[in-house]
Structure formats: C-alpha cells, structure tokens
Amino acid sequence: MDIVVRNAALRGLKGTTDIAIKDGVIASVQPKLSQKGRQEIDAAGSLVLPGLFNLHFHADKCLLGEVMRPNVSGTLPEAIEITKDFKRKYDPAEVAARAIRSLEAGVKNGTSFFRLFSDVGTIGGLRAARGLLLAREKFGRYCDIQVVAFPQEGIARDPGAAELLDEAIKEGCDIVGGLPWYEYTDVDARDHIDICFEIAKRYDRDIHMLVDDTDDANSRSLEYLALKTMREQWHGRVTASHCGAMAGYNDVYAAKIVDMVATAGITISCNAHINLVCSARLDREPRRRGIVRVKELLTRGVNVVTSQDDVNDPYYPFGKPDPLECASMIAHVAQLTLPHELEQVMDMVTVNSARAARVKSYGIATGNKADLVVVGAPSVHEALRTQPLRRHVIKNGREVARAVVTQELVG
Ligand SMILES: [Zn+2]
Structure with missing residues (x-):
C-alpha cells in the first residue's frame, strides 16, 4: 500500500x-x-x-484587500465599482500568483476541490480567466480546480460580455456563470439567464449563477432560473449562490420558490459570512441578514452547500479560507445546532458539494x-x-x- x-x-x-x-x-x-x-x-x-469543497471562490480578486481602498458603503455595487480599475490592469501571471496563495491556504485546510470564479467582461476581457486557468495549470497537482466564466458586470449591462463568455469557455473555462439580478430590469435578467443557458447547451456545461444577491424581495431571477432549468431539463446541473432576496419573500411565495428549486434540482450555495457583511447596508434597524431560507430548503430536500466566496477583497475583508470556518458560520446563521443539523452542515462542504459538482467516486x-x-x-x-x-x-x-x-x- x-x-x-x-x-x-x-x-x-x-x-x-x-x-x-x-x-x-x-x-x-x-x-x-x-x-x-x-x-x-x-x-x-x-x-x-x-476532501473538502469550496464551490464558489472569486480567486481572481482574492487578496486585493492588501492593495485597494476599503469599501466605504460596504455594498456590493461599491465593491464592483472599486474593483474595476484593478481589472483593467490584470496580468494573468499576477492573478495566478495571487490565486495560488489562497489556494495553498485552502489546501492546507483540507480543500481538495475549488470552483473558481473569473470575471469575464469588457473591462478585464479574458485576463482574469486566463489567470485562473494558469493557476489551475500550476497548482493542479494539489487540488481539483474548475474555472467559471462569470459576467461580473452583467450581460445586457455590458454589451460584448456574452461573446466573451463564449470565448472563455472555448479557452478552457469549465462552468457558465451568471449574475442575472444585477441587470437593470426583469426582462434583461431573463435574457441574461437565457444567454447563459444557450452557452451551456452549446458546450454541454453546468451553470453556476449568483442569484438575487440583493435585499430587494422583489428580485425574481431565482424563479425564472428554476423555470428555465426545468424547461431545458438541466436538472442537477445548476447551482444558484446567495439568493438572499428569499429572506424577504412573503411565506407563500417563498414556499413556491423552494418547491420550484427542489423540482428543478438546483443546488443553493449560501455563503453566509459574505452576506452578513454585505447585505442590508441600506436598512435601518432591525437589519435583515440576506440569508436564504436554509432550513426550509433542507426540509424540502434541496441540495444546499456553503462556500468561501471571497478572501480579503472589496466584498469581504476576511477568509482563511477554510471550509470548516464556512460550515461553522452557516451553522450559526441558519441556526443549525442540533447533532443531526451539524451533520447537515458538514454535508454542505463535503457530499452536497460533490453532488453539485457531479464528482464521481x-x-x-x-x-x-x-x-x-x-x-x-x-x-x-x-x-x-x-x-x-x-x-x-x-x-x-x-x-x-x-x-x-x-x-x-x-x-
Ligand atoms: Zn460570489
């Protein structure tokens, strides 16, 4: 042996x-x-x-907190804004070196599988994607790495992004990303999801979107994503991260969406620590927490995972990164504290993530x-x-x- x-x-x-x-x-x-x-x-x-999983990690932006100004409002729009200047100057070798510093920390903490999000759009072009593909090449002997082509500035809002997403997949990205809630209108959000599915179907790829990552309870992209997943029969091949708007849904609508997500076989990634920091910055007291309805999803049999998301960047100034820290965080936030609930939490960074990534054996x-x-x-x-x-x-x-x-x- x-x-x-x-x-x-x-x-x-x-x-x-x-x-x-x-x-x-x-x-x-x-x-x-x-x-x-x-x-x-x-x-x-x-x-x-x-081996532990980190199924959602913006490794192209990791550690930018060391060099950029703080996010004063603490909101996602400001984080997106202050990252733009850096993205214009991205050098794939620098992105790869920075990503590998965080990957190394993650591996030491037992992570054997990472799904890395690379910003793809007209500001940074394919430079972030090329950086993370280079990181995979250099560091792949320590862990499995998938790279997501992720339209951080939207698709309708960023004309040219759809073509770049297609190009990124051709260059070696594995997963089609998405950010439908960031579009200006519901119609554009639906078009965004349609375009992502077109690319996924063209290249037979799985999809991982950031969905309804907003305090606006009227944000409706999870509903359409679930419907689209059913219609395209992409069951088991779609992950939706955040979905914090669900915290503000009325209970009747929430029950419908939880049922649709379950029926569509969508995995939900609740990256609780990020939302605790970024969500509800415009609320006065009491503040919402921007956390998806984890217990209701689990009860309905939805595959729920939790992921690191960010490591010291304008979105989140912490992150070791360690899947056990993420698991502990979601145990707190979703109030999963009984013995069987701790097992559910551990499943989120192990078997549930493996199921979402369709990892065999x-x-x-x-x-x-x-x-x-x-x-x-x-x-x-x-x-x-x-x-x-x-x-x-x-x-x-x-x-x-x-x-x-x-x-x-x-x-
Ligand atoms: Zn994210």
Whole structure:
C-alpha cells in the first residue's frame, strides 16, 4: 500500500477504522488492516473526512484587500465599482500568483476541490480567466480546480460580455456563470439567464449563477432560473449562490420558490459570512441578514452547500479560507445546532458539494478517489467547534499538506 491511515474516526461509524490507499484510490476500509503502508499515518482517533469543497471562490480578486481602498458603503455595487480599475490592469501571471496563495491556504485546510470564479467582461476581457486557468495549470497537482466564466458586470449591462463568455469557455473555462439580478430590469435578467443557458447547451456545461444577491424581495431571477432549468431539463446541473432576496419573500411565495428549486434540482450555495457583511447596508434597524431560507430548503430536500466566496477583497475583508470556518458560520446563521443539523452542515462542504459538482467516486469507501483530510478533532461537532489545524491532507493518494505546529500551555 502507498499509505495506510490508521485509527480514523469516520462519520456514522463507531470505533476506529483503517484506510489503505494505493495508486490514488482507496483500496480498503476496515476496522484493523494487516497490510503495511510505505507511509503510515496514525489518525489517533481523529475524524477523517473526504476532501473538502469550496464551490464558489472569486480567486481572481482574492487578496486585493492588501492593495485597494476599503469599501466605504460596504455594498456590493461599491465593491464592483472599486474593483474595476484593478481589472483593467490584470496580468494573468499576477492573478495566478495571487490565486495560488489562497489556494495553498485552502489546501492546507483540507480543500481538495475549488470552483473558481473569473470575471469575464469588457473591462478585464479574458485576463482574469486566463489567470485562473494558469493557476489551475500550476497548482493542479494539489487540488481539483474548475474555472467559471462569470459576467461580473452583467450581460445586457455590458454589451460584448456574452461573446466573451463564449470565448472563455472555448479557452478552457469549465462552468457558465451568471449574475442575472444585477441587470437593470426583469426582462434583461431573463435574457441574461437565457444567454447563459444557450452557452451551456452549446458546450454541454453546468451553470453556476449568483442569484438575487440583493435585499430587494422583489428580485425574481431565482424563479425564472428554476423555470428555465426545468424547461431545458438541466436538472442537477445548476447551482444558484446567495439568493438572499428569499429572506424577504412573503411565506407563500417563498414556499413556491423552494418547491420550484427542489423540482428543478438546483443546488443553493449560501455563503453566509459574505452576506452578513454585505447585505442590508441600506436598512435601518432591525437589519435583515440576506440569508436564504436554509432550513426550509433542507426540509424540502434541496441540495444546499456553503462556500468561501471571497478572501480579503472589496466584498469581504476576511477568509482563511477554510471550509470548516464556512460550515461553522452557516451553522450559526441558519441556526443549525442540533447533532443531526451539524451533520447537515458538514454535508454542505463535503457530499452536497460533490453532488453539485457531479464528482464521481467521492467519499471514504473502497474504490473511491483517495482525497482525505485527517481533521485533528474527534467528531463533526468538535471539528466545527474548534476548526483545528488539519493534520494531514491527502489528494489523489498523495500527502499534499500536513500540520506540524504544536501549541501548549507553559509555566
Ligand atoms: Zn460570489
């Protein structure tokens, strides 16, 4: 065996388990394995998870907070505005280098799959996309990377963006992005969604849009996205991020939309920490939180994930990035605190994300891809509570990161 991980605590199993890895695949999962590994890892009762996901990350903008002025209003429109100047000057090599700094941090925290959003539009052209494709080329041995062609300035609002999106897919982007709520009118928002579907169908691609990321409860693009997904039979191939307008829907309308989203097989990514920072900046008290109705979605069987979204950029000045921090955040915001709800939260950065990305052979079972994290805490509860340094991170059967820091009381 290449690696044997011993004494692992696995979700849903009592006692500890050994995991044998060979040629990038999990070869055996047993309570006690007699085979020896060329590398032996003692998990010592720690929780071992399959590789973590970050399904929504604007890596082209990450760490711009180090060089640009703060977002004074804290709103999304100002964030979009102050990023424009930087985008005009984007150099793909610089974008890639900056992205890799954050990817490296994410891998150390156990992330084995990233979906990176690259701004595509007439301001920056394809420079951000080329930067993230370069990052994938350079850093792909540490993690899986998908690149989204994302029209950050809209499509109707940015004539020429549709052609650039098409070009970005031809150059190697994997996923068709979208931002329909940002258009000026409902008609334009629907046209935006139609154009994204045209491109997705032309190249047989999945779709990941930022939908109704506004405090305006009348924003209606999630409704149309769900309808379009059903009509085009793109079930299971569409993810909608944010959808914070749903927080302000009346309950009857919300129930209809939750049902449509479930029927369409749309995944919802609730990136709670971003919305807590950016949403409801125009509200007086009490302030809404811009959070989609997570519990209602879960109850209806919708696939819900949570993602990092931003790392120190004009939208959000924090972000380690760490999927366990994101999971802890959504547990707070959506009030998911019971034992079975903590399991639901952990699913969001593991199996639910894998389902959304249509990743096959995922999970700790014989024959699956050997992407594992030795968390450094004994249970899901403790992992979310303490978010410890990840002791070992294994990608495609190879150890790619480990924690060597110790911390102790002295004196
Ligand atoms: Zn985003």
